[in-house]
Amino acid sequence: MAADQLAPERDTRAVEAGLDALDGGGELLPPRPGPWQVFVRSVLPPVVFMAALVGVWQLAYVAELKPSYALPGPADVWQTFWGTVQDGRAVEAVWVSVSRGGIGFAMSLVIGTLLGLAMWGSRWLRAAVGPIVSGLQSLPSVAWVPAAIIWFQLTDAAIYTVVLLGAVPSIANGLLTGFKQVPPLFDRVGRVLGLSTLGRVRYVLLPAALPGYVGGLRQGWAFAWRSLMAAELITYSPSLGLGLGQLLSIGRDLSSMSLVITSIALILLVGVAIELLLFAPLERRVLRTRGLTTDR
Amino acid sequence: MTQVREQAPTRNTVAPPPAPAAVRVDGVTQVFERGRPPVLEGVDLTVAAGEFVCLLGASGCGKSTLLNLVAGLATPTAGRVEVSAERPALMFQEPALLPWLTARGNVELALKARGVARGARRTEAERLLELVNLGSHGAKRVHELSGGMRQRVALARALAQDSSVLLMDEPFAALDAITRDVLHEELTRVWTEQQLSVVFVTHNVREAVRLxxxxxxxxxxxxxIVREWxxxxxxxxxxxxxxxxxxxSEITAELHREISRHGR
Known part of the structure; x- marks a missing residue:
């Protein structure tokens, strides 16, 4: 057979470079919005909505839909709020609750991660403990408060017990879900490349499971924070210090609706702040790296 | 012997080179479930060092199974598989890149697994990406690359294993025709330059003849194994x-005959 006459002298590299330029974007990301666009799209709408809400509230107050002890006006509540900030109670309560929440979440993180790893490693453990862990996830952990008080009386230990029972199942389940979502192909890649078992866990399995794990952490924090508030609200004792839940409890005891609303606002603010400053950026980063979101 | 081994007489003008075998498959039978017919039966295949062999067949012919056996990802029910390389490199139909790493990071992981020192990895990874004409795309994430570029990163990663044997499991099946043409050229060049032994699984007859x-x-x-050309x-x-x-066309006719047997 003679040389193939029709084999063209193609400049493969040029064709390739052209294809890459045409197609190499992989995906089309919208341009990153400028600060003004961010303000108009993300900051303005909630601010406008909040202002409208306060306006309706003021109208309801002026119309005296409820007696003023039950429905104080925005100005009264602002005065109480500012008062708690000035006398230091707001800062103290936020600090006590956030540090409790942080410590409780850190403990849940360690225990939940170890539990998740153990459940993933042992088929038997997964079968035995899995249903209970999933069940606990849907059990409001406030249900544990009476038991915790009977076991530990009105101490920090009682509060942490409730927080742990709220957060650990979410974290363990999140990690497990993350592992289950790892495509089997990735493990084959690790084996083909010649990574050891430990190397495959470290360089393939754990990073692949990260999105599910971060989702579990986020939910775990939400549950920890809710459990903490429930526990603080019920286990009110001078020896426990002043947390946000306890501040709320004081408001109830004094029949001060202004203080109740102030406490709720503070609880909400802390929750939103931690979500916005910690978990949302963490999750977005993990997803964006993997091309799992176009959100910027 | 159950399998027919013959070479098309018109084409058999060059005797196979007497080079040492890169891959030797000896009477391999693979049964996945007892009582069901074997996926592979009495397969003999020798690939000489530096040879490019294409395995062709309709679906269900066990060509991917055979490749997995050669790759050492499975052990045969009967028979022997010998590979000259310690660990053959393997490319899948999917690029199978790790999405949390950059293109270069993926190549570097293969170098790391091979025990290349940390300091040398970056330069070596960049050299390999340059080899597949992706030198300027090393910092991109997997999702920022097109299908053809991903498969080239996968090729660079396979080459990073520095194995003399490269196994490929329909690596271009999911690509468009032009991209595939370009990658055929690329692969042919890399095969020649790196003096690799390649086992390339495909169901595309023209692709098999082209490569x-x-x-x-x-x-x-x-x-x-029914026949070889x-x-x-x-x-x-x-x-x-x-x-x-x-x-x-000649091979396709034979393939059609082979497939029709199953309809009867």
């Missing part, structure tokens, strides 16, 4: 050339 020095046709259920068309080859087309 291989030898095309091996497998039957389905059970997978056996020596491809003497000199490089550079074009997939649309008459020479490639002529041999491809």
């Amino acid at each position: 291989g020095q030898r095309v091996v046709l497998m039957s389905s259920r059970p997978g056996r 020596q491809v003497d068309i000199p490089h550079p080859r074009a997939i649309e050339s008459p020479a490639v087309g002529a041999l491809a």
